[in-house]
Amino acid sequence: MEISVPKKPLVCYIGSKALEPRDPYLKRLDLCAGLVFFGIPHYGVQFKCRAEGESIDLEFGAFFALLRTLTTKLKDEPIREIEIHSSNPQFVFAFTGRSPHLEPGSEREKLLKEYSSKLKIQIKFVSLQENRAFVSPADYPALPTNRYVDMKPDPFDFKNIKIKPFQRGIYL
Numbered sequence: 153m154e155i156s157v158p159k160k161p162l163v164c165y166i167g168s169k170a171l172e173p174r175d176p177y178l179k180r181l182d183l184c185a186g187l188v189f190f191g192i193p194h195y196g197v198q199f200k201c202r203a204e205g206e207s208i209d210l211e212f213g214a215f216f217a218l219l220r221t222l223t224t225k226l227k228d229e230p231i232r233e234i235e236i237h238s239s240n241p242q243f244v245f246a247f248t249g250r251s252p253h254l255e256p257g258s259e260r261e262k263l264l265k266e267y268s269s270k271l272k273i274q275i276k277f278v279s280l281q282e283n284r285a286f287v288s289p290a291d292y293p294a295l296p297t298n299r300y301v302d303m304k305p306d307p308f309d310f311k312n313i314k315i316k317p318f319q320r321g322i323y324l
Contacts, residue, residue, distance in 0.1 A: 161233035161274060164218055165191040165285035168203075168210030168240070188214040189285040195226065196292050198285070208253055211243040212260060214285070219267040234271055237278035244277045 171185040184202040188210050191198045199221070203213055215236065222231055238244055246253040254261050267273065280286070 159233070161235040161272070162192070162194055162222075162231050163235045163237065164222075165189075165193070165237045165278070165283050166211065166214040166218055166243075167238065167283050167285035168207060168214050170205065170207040170210055186210050188217060190214050190218040190221070191285040191287070191292070192218075192222075192226075193284050193292055195229075197221070198287075198289050198292055207240065208242050208246070211238060211240045212246075212253070215243070216260075216263055216267075219263075219271070219273075223267065223270055232272060233274070235274045235276060237276050237283060239278055239280040239283045241277060244275055247275050 167189040169187045171187070174185075184204040186203045186205055187200060188203050189198075189200050199217065201217070203210055205213065215238075218236065222234065242253075245251065254264065264273075284291075
């Protein structure tokens, strides 16, 4: 009789920074100063995007962006369980059942139920120093040469692209 060893969940990291733009020129350009991050070190994926909102809203934005990427871009991969690490205690404790951030009937709760039907999701706290969403892309492993992950592009993603210039030397 074979003993089945449970597969480990895919470890992912999320993070966010709610910052205020300090440069008046960037304010006039309507450039968001907040940032959302997620990382999937196993696949060498790191995502960073500008966004606007409170810290908890940005963290949920990173969370749902990660879930969408896993269920759309990596849908052919055998991912059934994920372990999401966050450095935001308010986000982690939002899943205890008595949080105003996941009220019954809210949009976040509906999205969570939708993704929970596809994936087994665990939320864990990690210190800011160990959160791999914030590390440099150079610190992520490259995939072995014999392994190829086909990330499926969504043709509708390209219709709403808004390209803004990247400004070097801005201290946020």
